[in-house]
Amino acid sequence: MPILVIAENDNASLKASTLNTITAAKAISSDIDVLVCGKGCETPAKAAAAAAGVRKVYCADCEELAHRLPEAMAEAVRAALQKDAYTHVFFTSSTAGKAAMPRLAGLLGVSALTDVCGVESADTFKRYIYAGGVLATVRTTANPVIATIRPTAFEAAAAQGGSAVVEPLAVQFKSRGFAFVSEEAQLSDKPDLLTARRVVAGGRGLIDEAGFAALEAFADKIGAAVGSTRAVVDMGLAPNESQVGQTGKIVAPELYFAFGISGAIQHVAGMKDSKVIVAVNKDNEAAMFDYADYYLEADAVEVIKELTSKL
Numbered sequence: 001m002p003i004l005v006i007a008e009n010d011n012a013s014l015k016a017s018t019l020n021t022i023t024a025a026k027a028i029s030s031d032i033d034v035l036v037c038g039k040g041c042e043t044p045a046k047a048a049a050a051a052a053g054v055r056k057v058y059c060a061d062c063e064e065l066a067h068r069l070p071e072a073m074a075e076a077v078r079a080a081l082q083k084d085a086y087t088h089v090f091f092t093s094s095t096a097g098k099a100a101m102p103r104l105a106g107l108l109g110v111s112a113l114t115d116v117c118g119v120e121s122a123d124t125f126k127r128y129i130y131a132g133g134v135l136a137t138v139r140t141t142a143n144p145v146i147a148t149i150r151p152t153a154f155e156a157a158a159a160q161g162g163s164a165v166v167e168p169l170a171v172q173f174k175s176r177g178f179a180f181v182s183e184e185a186q187l188s189d190k191p192d193l194l195t196a197r198r199v200v201a202g203g204r205g206l207i208d209e210a211g212f213a214a215l216e217a218f219a220d221k222i223g224a225a226v227g228s229t230r231a232v233v234d235m236g237l238a239p240n241e242s243q244v245g246q247t248g249k250i251v252a253p254e255l256y257f258a259f260g261i262s263g264a265i266q267h268v269a270g271m272k273d274s275k276v277i278v279a280v281n282k283d284n285e286a287a288m289f290d291y292a293d294y295y296l297e298a299d300a301v302e303v304i305k306e307l308t309s310k311l
């Protein structure tokens with residue numbers, strides 16, 4: 001039962017979340033291949049080949065895939081499917097994976113599963129519905145099974161121990177309805193929110209820019225990524241990519257601080273699997289306290305400043 005895992009990479013390196021998706025594939029089969037797409041992407045291809053349990057790596061290296069546009073990615077995966085009779089194609093549930101997966105499903109005319117967080121068998125999977133309120137078990141008859149995998153729901157496969165062969169993959173791009181125009185990337189020296197071991201998140205209770213500056217300083221002090229609620233993204237206090245929740249990122253760090261966050265179900269859907277949750281809110285009836293392992297009824301910014309000064 002060969003499974004194709006689509007690598008997350010930026011041409012220079014393999015993203016750690018690929019290793020979590022490999023683990024999800026291992027729950028079904030030991031025949032796991034990885035497709036690495038990009039331009040000049042030998043390094044991530046070699047990294048994928050070194051991951052434990054990987055059988056073969058296809059490397060689709062060409063100008064059209066330089067920016068891994070979702071339409072181009074879908075065509076590359078289709079080319080890999082013509083090489084081997086894959087029963088499953090697993091993307092990581094990231095911005096890139098969530099964009100490419102439905103395009104592949106459309107090209108192949110099969111239904112797909114999103115945000116899988118448990119593998120029961122080759123055709124039966126677990127995924128949250130209703131903003132994380134219900135964990136559904138779903139059975140699919142699709143062939144191949146195409147899915148996005150929630151990386152925080154699976155341990156990472158070992159990055160070393162494998163010795164897979166790397167094979168070039170030629171892709172014929174049939175549709176030309178896409179073109180790269182430009183890219184704006186936020187450069188940050190903070191840990192990646194999706195894979196950070198510690199996340200400090202702020203909500204409307206941080207009030208203003210000064211509150212968020214204090215949050216950033218605290219994050220730097222403890223080597224954490226910064227998360228936020230949609231409310232503060234909408235207010236322009238935090239960048240889009242920091243949003244945690246149903247329509248943001250799904251995180252599950254070892255430690256999650258929720259400062260001035262009410263605990264709306266749409267936010268909680270993105271962080272409730274965190275190992276330890278600490279909430280600070282001035283309202284002792286805040287819903288976030290119901291999810292917290294430790295909570296404190298206090299002014300969020302004052303607590304942040306005190307913690308920062310004491311650490």
Ligand SMILES: Cc1cc2nc3c(=O)[nH]c(=O)nc-3n(C[C@H](O)[C@H](O)[C@H](O)COP(=O)(O)OP(=O)(O)OC[C@H]3O[C@@H](n4cnc5c(N)ncnc54)[C@H](O)[C@@H]3O)c2cc1C
Nearest residue numbers: 203204205229230231245246247248260262266267282300
């Ligand atoms: C379809 C849909 C999708 C959504 N997706 C998301 C999503 O992905 N992520 C997300 O976060 N939201 C999402 N939302 C929005 C969500 O419903 C909430 O509106 C949002 O999470 C609230 O953010 P908040 O907790 O910062 O603000 P509020 O709900 O206004 O809460 C602010 C909290 O701060 C506390 N507070 C105030 N002052 C202080 C202080 N000085 N010190 C300490 N505490 C203080 C208050 O007691 C309150 O609990 C979505 C909504 C919809 C409808």
